[in-house]
Amino acid sequence: MTLRVGTRGSALALAQTRALLADVPDVELVTVTSHGDRSTASLASLGGTGVFVTALRDALLAGDVDAVVHSCKDLPTAPHEEVELLALPARADARDVLVGAGGARLADLPVGARVGTGSPRRRAQLLRARPDLDVADIRGNVDTRLRRVQDPGTPEERLDAVVLAAAGLDRLGRLGEASELLDLVAWPTAPAQGALAVEVRRDAPPAVRDAVAALDDPATRRAATAERIVLRLLEAGCAAPLGVSVTGGELVAEAYALDGARAVRATAPLGAAGAGNAPAADGVAVGEADPESVARDVVAALLRDGAAGLLS
Numbered sequence: 001m002t003l004r005v006g007t008r009g010s011a012l013a014l015a016q017t018r019a020l021l022a023d024v025p026d027v028e029l030v031t032v033t034s035h036g037d038r039s040t041a042s043l044a045s046l047g048g049t050g051v052f053v054t055a056l057r058d059a060l061l062a063g064d065v066d067a068v069v070h071s072c073k074d075l076p077t078a079p080h081e082e083v084e085l086l087a088l089p090a091r092a093d094a095r096d097v098l099v100g101a102g103g104a105r106l107a108d109l110p111v112g113a114r115v116g117t118g119s120p121r122r123r124a125q126l127l128r129a130r131p132d133l134d135v136a137d138i139r140g141n142v143d144t145r146l147r148r149v150q151d152p153g154t155p156e157e158r159l160d161a162v163v164l165a166a167a168g169l170d171r172l173g174r175l176g177e178a179s180e181l182l183d184l185v186a187w188p189t190a191p192a193q194g195a196l197a198v199e200v201r202r203d204a205p206p207a208v209r210d211a212v213a214a215l216d217d218p219a220t221r222r223a224a225t226a227e228r229i230v231l232r233l234l235e236a237g238c239a240a241p242l243g244v245s246v247t248g249g250e251l252v253a254e255a256y257a258l259d260g261a262r263a264v265r266a267t268a269p270l271g272a273a274g275a276g277n278a279p280a281a282d283g284v285a286v287g288e289a290d291p292e293s294v295a296r297d298v299v300a301a302l303l304r305d306g307a308a309g310l311l312s
């Protein structure tokens with residue numbers, strides 16, 4: 001059997017899907033065009049979650065492909081009636097990075113420096129660290145965003161820095177151009193950032209299920225699941241000013257005012273023994289907290305401290 005795997009056609013999507021499937025013997029890559037790839041509108045104006053996801057799922061449900069690969073952070077948290085998230089492969093670096101002109105780090109940027117990001121979370125985090133910054137709403141592929149710092153066409157296009165996902169830069173072989181890796185404890189990122197998600201039809205045949213299930217990484221599944229449940233319980237979308245990351249065995253979540261003036265933060269241990277242990281019969285090792293109950297604890301603490309007012 002040849003496994004037909006659908007992927008978006010961007011350089012990043014192709015690079016990460018090729019890397020994922022490098023060791024899978026009989027596989028064919030199928031490029032699927034999505035509305036999100038073609039649009040130059042701001043991501044925030046494209047209608048929330050799922051803009052990159054629908055075209056891939058359509059190809060899956062039409063039977064054009066056997067499986068599809070998404071960036072997990074682009075995937076809506078609500079389950080799909082006909083589609084199953086069967087594999088969360090080993091995660092890449094979940095951090096954000098700053099790419100500053102001349103290698104500048106965040107603290108080195110001149111007062112009032114212009115920094116580009118299309119993400120409300122990154123905007124809020126930038127302004128929280130540096131209220132003086134001029135944050136520009138930008139969009140486009142990694143190449144386009146880096147060019148605005150490194151080789152802008154006109155002075156108006158010039159940015160002093162951009163913030164990007166480390167995983168994306170790394171998959172394109174450009175992580176060396178980052179001037180600062182932003183620590184997840186102080187700068188939690190989008191739920192499931194750096195992870196891929198492989199979906200199949202719920203009625204997929206056993207041969208397809210077996211091939212795709214082999215790509216799953218249990219540790220990534222635990223962490224990404226906890227992060228995504230926080231997002232789901234807060235009923236927030238991918239555009240919410242919310243950072244959620246597992247780092248050092250802890251689930252860290254922080255909700256921000258859009259202007260960075262306020263933030264609410266909560267943490268809970270995920271990897272260590274503690275409250276919320278699940279029985280070993282669930283396939284969760286004794287001493288490891290259940291991702292869902294840890295996510296619930298974190299969300300309860302966030303809401304108690306007023307996070308809902310920041311995310312609405």
Ligand SMILES: NCc1[nH]cc(CCC(=O)O)c1CC(=O)O
Pocket residue numbers: 071072073074163164165167168192193194195196
């Ligand atoms: N928002 C778009 C997006 N979706 C996935 C990635 C790449 C990295 C990843 O897998 O998290 C990016 C680019 C970015 O945020 O810089």
